[in-house]
Amino acid sequence: MKKTAIVTGGSRGIGFAVSLRLAKDGFNVAVAGTRAQSDCAKNLDELAAVCGDYLYIRADVSVSGDRRRIIDETLNKFGGLHVLVNNAGVAPKMRADLLEMSEESYDYVMNTNTKSVMFLTQLAAKAMLGLPVTGKKRGTVINIGSCSAGVSSINRGEYCVSKAGIAMLTMLYADRLAKEGIFVHEIRPGVIETDMTAAVSEKYNRLIREGVFPIARWGRPEDVAEAVSVFAGDSFLYTTGNYVDVDGGFHIRRL
Numbered sequence: 548m549k550k551t552a553i554v555t556g557g558s559r560g561i562g563f564a565v566s567l568r569l570a571k572d573g574f575n576v577a578v579a580g581t582r583a584q585s586d587c588a589k590n591l592d593e594l595a596a597v598c599g600d601y602l603y604i605r606a607d608v609s610v611s612g613d614r615r616r617i618i619d620e621t622l623n624k625f626g627g628l629h630v631l632v633n634n635a636g637v638a639p640k641m642r643a644d645l646l647e648m649s650e651e652s653y654d655y656v657m658n659t660n661t662k663s664v665m666f667l668t669q670l671a672a673k674a675m676l677g678l679p680v681t682g683k684k685r686g687t688v689i690n691i692g693s694c695s696a697g698v699s700s701i702n703r704g705e706y707c708v709s710k711a712g713i714a715m716l717t718m719l720y721a722d723r724l725a726k727e728g729i730f731v732h733e734i735r736p737g738v739i740e741t742d743m744t745a746a747v748s749e750k751y752n753r754l755i756r757e758g759v760f761p762i763a764r765w766g767r768p769e770d771v772a773e774a775v776s777v778f779a780g781d782s783f784l785y786t787t788g789n790y791v792d793v794d795g796g797f798h799i800r801r802l
């Protein structure tokens with residue numbers, strides 16, 4: 548039986564690489580995103596070429612009713628749910644010093660990056676619990692966090708807080724869902740070449756030249772998708788609530 552994965556923010560950037568990879572791995576893929584389907588046509592056509600049948604759900608993960616629809620429409624179309632990849636995320640619309648951060652920006656980033664993961668995971672876990680187990684586990688939740696969970700950037704503090712929240716959410720759900728056969732993992736990308744980092748590419752080009760990242764290149768969306776693929780599969784059955792850095796070794800403290 549073909550398993551089914553939901554990838555939030557799965558039509559571009561890291562999420563698109565994850566969608567493609569899971570499709571290649573043999574999953575049905577449901578992609579959720581805010582843009583009209585026609586605006587994602589190029590990437591979705593590429594996805595269709597791999598998995599034939601995919602589902603696109605236009606939905607805002609920060610909206611409760613939309614989260615419900617993501618689960619319902621996926622179940623209606625594919626009849627199952629095995630993997631949830633909580634990938635959708637935003638940076639602050641404007642980088643501002645911590646002392647100038649607005650409550651509006653804080654709420655926008657936290658609602659999109661963190662609250663959405665708390666409550667979409669809740670819905671997905673309940674849906675998985677209502678379905679028969681196929682294979683070695685009932686399900687997997689993979690949260691795309693960030694190196695920012697543990698690295699201070701004082702001009703986008705709300706983003707760092709949102710990703711630190713993902714780290715605890717991962718542990719909480721891993722703890723709660725272990726006995727249900729649902730595994731929960733976190734992936735912490737470093738600097739990955741996507742639309743999100745395009746606005747600050749000069750800064751990161753300079754940091755790469757200066758040797759800040761032991762593996763001296765931009766990360767690629769496919770680097771993250773590879774880690775997702777491993778967690779989504781049937782390996783690591785004695786591992787949950789952990790994280791993997793996909794950051795070119797950036798997390799290594801050096802002297």
Ligand SMILES: NC(=O)c1ccc[n+]([C@@H]2O[C@H](COP(=O)([O-])OP(=O)(O)OC[C@H]3O[C@@H](n4cnc5c(N)ncnc54)[C@H](OP(=O)(O)O)[C@@H]3O)[C@@H](O)[C@H]2O)c1
Nearest residue numbers: 556560561580581582607608635636693736739741742743
């Ligand atoms: N790029 C990096 O260096 C980096 C590093 C660490 C962590 N991350 C994390 O990796 C994830 C993906 O980042 P990315 O670089 O691929 O970003 P991106 O290129 O900006 O893409 C973001 C994706 O999230 C979706 N999205 C944003 N807000 C949404 C909402 N309210 N509801 C539903 N979907 C929403 C977007 O959907 P639409 O296409 O419909 O707008 C888009 O598909 C994020 O969680 C980000 O924090 C990225």
